[in-house]
Amino acid sequence: MILGDGSTRHGARSPGSDDERSGPFDEHVHSLLAAADVDGLLSLDVELAAELGAQGRAAWQVLAGVPGPWRCSSAEFFAPFGVGYHVAVWERP
Template identity: 70%
Template sequence: MFSRLAVVPHPPLLVPELVSGAAPETEPVRAETLAAARALASHSADWVAVGVDPSGPREVADVAGGFTGFGVDVPVALSEGATAVDDDLPLPALVAGWLRGRVGARSVRVHLVPPDLPPDECAALGARLAGAPALLVLGDGSPRHGELAVGRSDERAGPFDEAVHRALAAADVDALRALDPGLAAELGAQGRAAWQVAAGVPGAWRCARSAFRAPFGVGYHWAVWEA
């Protein structure tokens, strides 16, 4: 049974080599994410992760890859001894592997789910995953905040991500389950499916830490839950 859960975003800007001269500007996002990952690693060296990608549903584990597709060959591995190579690992798996290596965890097994996975199927997957002590949940909020919005700004992005932040800060699984998939899709908040998988994990949760930022027009959420 999971007894600790960490929610983090997965933008490429987490990796310093990918942002070069912008590394100082992106450091607050990186620091929050690494702090949440360290909290997970201090609890267990072996993680289960869930992230959102159109290639889901599928599972990836015990492979290596890299960020070559993002412009720089930064290698990552999903386990310490991984020798098989997957050159097409999606971003959530790459970030999960990068975090694993940065904080010294031993392995991470990544479950990828499609962005349109219905809430009841998200909850069912969360229930099925509850067999390991540590869960890493990767997902970004809306990219439509303010003047730096990706594409166009949307006044609904603020209330949506504030509702997500309140739910994560309160470990309110009912509020997470109630998130509207249609609204999330309109706002580009693909993390919705991963958060609703987390909401389906059995347990009496409390939130040990949480944060929300939208420094580049994208909503980034962090939380650490303990059973």
């Protein structure tokens, strides 16, 4: 199991200031997790993730380094109070 937060900059209620890049960033992460795309996760932009407060980037990249193959059986995204949370279940096929 890997846990990691997405951007902390979703809207006025967020702990960081609102950043219009947070939505596309977390949508991209969600699509990578949903596709079990290890190459995509490994190529996430370190600087952008840091600017958006996405502390989960390192954990997702560790997950991507675990030998597969993998498939995603479930993936969801939530952003209560302006913080992005990704929930994904990866299984071996």
